[in-house]
Structures are given as structure tokens and as C-alpha cells.
Amino acid sequence: MATMHDVARLAQVSVSTVSYVLTGTRPISQATRNKVLAAMAQLEYQPNAMARGLASRRSRILGLLMPMDERGLGATETAFVTGAAAAASVAGYHLVLSPVGGGDLDDLRRLASQRMLDGVVLMEVQLADERVTVLQEAGVPLVLIGRTGDTSTLSYVDIDFDQTVREAVAHLVGLGHRRIVYVNHSAATLASGYGPALRTRDAFTAAMTGHGLEPVMIAAEDSAAGGRAALAAAFAQAPELTAVLAMNETAIFGILGELTGRGLSVPDDVSVVSMVTSPQVAELATPALTAMTSPGSALGRIAIEALTRHLDGPADLRHQQLLPCTLEIRGSTAQPRSRHPLGADQ
């Protein structure tokens, strides 16, 4: 493996000249630049990443920190990861995937102090997330996918849950639905301060109230069984429901199964809208699900871009951005079979 010295010797210049043609941090005459480039090509020279990192104090490695919990990544989270990986690659960075659970604060501190990561993207952020503090204390540049409760000082990209819920509800209301039930994540998830669950809950309440309708929310476990149970609970609480809006991607298939099991047809008897969903998953259902398509890989990409801009750029600009999910109408929504006049219960 050729080193910079070899290149310098062959090109008959000094090492620093070689270094400067590589980094471009000072003007080099075209003649010597060509000599150097030729020598590099001839020797198939590739700079040693570790040496470069040590000397420059920049590893050109970014971290993607994801809590590795139970059931692995869903399609949406996977899209974050692949989007981030692709963007990092484009920006000339490497991306390391670090599974750091919420409990491993010491691991995180260690990771942050190793000076291996130039910056970090944090996934699955909680409203109160100690990892943010640890990272900030260690002085590691940080971009969140998601938001903490207080975001005044942080860079983040997140889904615009307000807007997403508003659009979903508007779609259903526009079709004539009045009795809409929102199936959220589990009560435990809500209690743990999981931002998406809390924000969508509030947004749903606001949206329904805004339409003069009563918001009914059910918390469902992340499973098909959870979905079935949720539907039963939904009918108990709102017997005349004509539409279900579901945040819980896993539960939604249970809901569909249970609907069929009860002899109800989608969308004729009940319309179903899936929130924050990937097209691939939406297409799995029969009928294919009308869904709010999550900006999955875009979120990962934007987070990385904000981070690299921060690292390569001059100032410490904050980047705060919300992206809505986009409504994609498929086969699971339609007008309710029987319209009830406004305000006419039962």
C-alpha cells in the first residue's frame, strides 16, 4: 500500500504538496498538481483514513444511533436508515450504525468520547431523552430524527404529525365520515413519552374538534391481536363508527382481519386510513390501504445533509424541519354507506 511519501518521492515534490493537492486547502500550480496526480494514479494511492482522521481530527464518520429494542425496525425506520446511508455516502462520509439502547448511557458516553464520530443522528427520540444531554456534553454535533419536548436549541427533522393527522381526518370528513376512531400505539408507549403517539393524539383531538366531531382514541398493542382488540374496543366506544384512522402499522392488519371476520367490508362498511406508512406495506393489504405515506428515506437524507452542512460549513446553524406525510388514496376509503345528517346521533 503506497503512502504519501511514496507519491511525493515519485512526483519529486514534498509530502505537504501531495497533501495539499488532496485537501485543496492551498493553491497548487497546475504543473505540479498534474505530476502529483500522475504519481498517485501510478501507485494507486489511497489516503489512509486513520492517519487522516488522527491528523485532521475529523474522522469523516457519522453515527446513526438507534435504540435496538424488541421487534426490530419497521419499514419506516428502515427507510430512515437507508436514506441516511445513501446521503452519507454522497456527502463523502461513512455511516456507522450504533445500536444504543436507552439504558446504555455509559456506552453512549464512551462512544462519544472515542472521537470516532464527527457527528451523530439520533433516531427514535423520546420527549425527554437523556441521550441528547450526553451527546451535547460530549460536544458531538447532533441532529435528531424526531423531537424532544424542548427543541429550542437542537437541530431536527421530524414528521409533521399535526398536518398529517389534519389531512387524514379531512380526507375522511370530506368523504362524509363523522364517526372516526383513531387507533394509536399502546398505552405503555404513550406513557413512555413517545412523541409520535402523543403528538398524533393531540392532533387528532384538535382536528376532530375543529370539525365539530367527537374524537375517540383507542390505544393498541403493536400486533395483529392488538389490532383486533382495538377494533372491538372501538365498536364498544363508538358503535356507529364508519372510519378508522390508525397510527399503529402493525395493528392495522389485525383491524382489517377483524373487520372481515365481523362480515364488514372495507371500504363499504368501514373506511380505513393508515398513518405514517410505507407504500410497500400499504400495498400488502387487500384492498390496498389509503395511507399517509411517510417521507421515510427523505428524513434520513435530510438529517444527514443537515449534519454534514453543519460540519463542513461555517456557522452552527440549527436545522429544524417538519415534513408531512402525503395522502395516497388507495382502495380502503370511500363514502360511508349510510350518511347521517350532521349531529344526528345513532
Add this chain to the structure above:
Amino acid sequence: MATMHDVARLAQVSVSTVSYVLTGTRPISQATRNKVLAAMAQLEYQPNAMARGLASRRSRILGLLMPMDERGLGATETAFVTGAAAAASVAGYHLVLSPVGGGDLDDLRRLASQRMLDGVVLMEVQLADERVTVLQEAGVPLVLIGRTGDTSTLSYVDIDFDQTVREAVAHLVGLGHRRIVYVNHSAATLASGYGPALRTRDAFTAAMTGHGLEPVMIAAEDSAAGGRAALAAAFAQAPELTAVLAMNETAIFGILGELTGRGLSVPDDVSVVSMVTSPQVAELATPALTAMTSPGSALGRIAIEALTRHLDGPADLRHQQLLPCTLEIRGSTAQPRSRHPLGADQ
């Protein structure tokens, strides 16, 4: 950020002594070790990863190379990634996720020559995969998830497709099915030399022939529509089919939808078995799919373990291992409604 020198000064020993208590590559008296440890704790010392990497010529970073094609990762591939990430973390390595397409051979060469990666796990291996050659030439230790055509000299872990298909067929035949159609990936995928598609095709033929049955295979595009089309083709080629075995996880939901659309019930009219599937996906269907559950994260884990063993261990032992998928019987298989006596064609 404290350095080794700081620790040495505080502990009143030489830097080399500090280094040796860290690496354990030479005996240190209990007394001095304690002094050093105390100093490290007091200064919250963390070794600098770049400096260590440069001096030791080992970065303790592994690469996970995945071709970033169109539709992103499926649940099975995602499990490889998360399994690998977790295992790397346990082994004290970092894992960088490198999207290197089949076309980016030069990118790969560059990556391999940077000396940033101690070793590499290659995903989505083709039967003839040039990336393997590039990596071998660059002298980067390598483990495959999947197999090339000639594996004599390589380390790999892969799914045991033979056994998986054999078990799936045995399950259906055991239930009394005689007319079984295999829905594979698309013709294009087969033509491209995608190992799993080719191996399962051959295994299906062998398994069916072994039971004295006629193998019928349909190639399906990776989409719900592809699944619908495949089912139509299947009925055209084998009108009395009673069971479908499907490799194509995406198509299978289209198949289920089309079955329902034709007024056929699963499993009463047609049994369905999904191959190389994650439980999460199998549970989405109604009825939940009887499936050959892929050893997803185990494959990622074993690949990383083999790689680290190779790197940390002495010899250059090859690791070659096949893991079968395990049959999980759920609701989509049952005895065929009407048994046909052996050989009695409609």
C-alpha cells in the same frame, strides 16, 4: 479530552505502561495497574479511536456492504442488518453501512484501500459477484451472506434453501396436497443469477419429483399485482392446484387478495405457504401465514461473529454454514378440501 500522556503523568508511570494495561499485551503488576486504572477513571480517559487505529493498523470497524437498489430493504434484509449491528457491538467493533451498488466497483476498491475497514460482510451476493474479487484483491477479510457459485475458498453464511423447500413441500404433501405451485421471484431476477431464486427453483423441482409430483413454477414480479398475475398463471397451468408455495414475500399478499377475489378461501380451498419470511410479515395476513421463518438476524450475527473470529483469532479458518428456515404453522395451510387419488388428473 485527556490523553494517554495525562493518564501516565497522573499515575506516575510511562505511557507504554498505560497502553499495556489497556491492551493487556504484557503483564502488569496489580499495584501499577490499579494506579493506572484510578488515573483513567479520574480523568474520564477514553482512548482515541483514530490514534489507536493508526498505530495498531486495526480500526475495529467492520463494513456491511449492501447494494442499494430500488425498493429498499425487506424485513428479512433488515434483520440481517440489525443482527449484524448488534453482534458487532457485542464484539467491540463498529459497523459501517456502505451502500455499494454492483456498478460501483471503483468505489468499492477505494473503500477497501482506505484501510478503514478491518473486514467486510457482503450482502445480496450474486452467483458471479465481482465485488468478491475486488475485496479479495484488496486483501480485505470477507464473509458473505449468501453464496457465489464457487464457494470453495470463501466464508459464508446462507439460508439452506434446499432444506427449506424440502420441508415446505413435505408439510404440504403431508397434509395431502398433490398439486402445488411454486411462485418464485421474477424472470428477470432469475436471469440475473440471483442465488435464492435459482436454488429454490431447483430445490422445488427436486422435492416435488422426489414425491412423484409434477413441479410447476411461476415467476412473479415483486408486487401485489405480480402476485395476482402469478395466481392467474398458476390456475392456467395447473387448474386443480390446492396449494401455493411462494418465495416472493411481496407477491404473496397479492396472491391472497386474488384468492379472496375469486371466492376461494384460505386454507380451505387453497393452502398457502410463504418461504423465507419474517414472523412480523406472516402475522400481517389474515389468516396468518404458515411460513418458513427466515433466520434473519441470526444470519447477520453469525456473519459478524465469523468475521471477528477470523480477525481476532489466529488462523484464517473458513466458516461455511447453511441455516434452514423453520416451519411455523399458522392459519394458511390445511388439508385440501377434496382429495384426489394419486395420479387421478381431473
Add this chain to the structure above:
DNA sequence: GTGAAAGCGCTAACAC
């Protein structure tokens, strides 16, 4: 059992 010192392969002052 411990220390001194020579690198590892670069970057970035500081010279001219």
C-alpha cells in the same frame, strides 16, 4: 515488571 523512543501516515503551521 517497567520505561524510552521510534514510528503509524497523515495535516497544518511556519518557513521561504
Add this chain to the structure above:
DNA sequence: GTGTTAGCGCTTTCAC
């Protein structure tokens, strides 16, 4: 516009 050289923070001979 180019060269010299002092680090970057470790590991690892070599010496005792």
C-alpha cells in the same frame, strides 16, 4: 507556490 517539520495519540519494539 513549495518545502520543512512538528505534531495528532496511540502501539510496540528494544532496552534494562
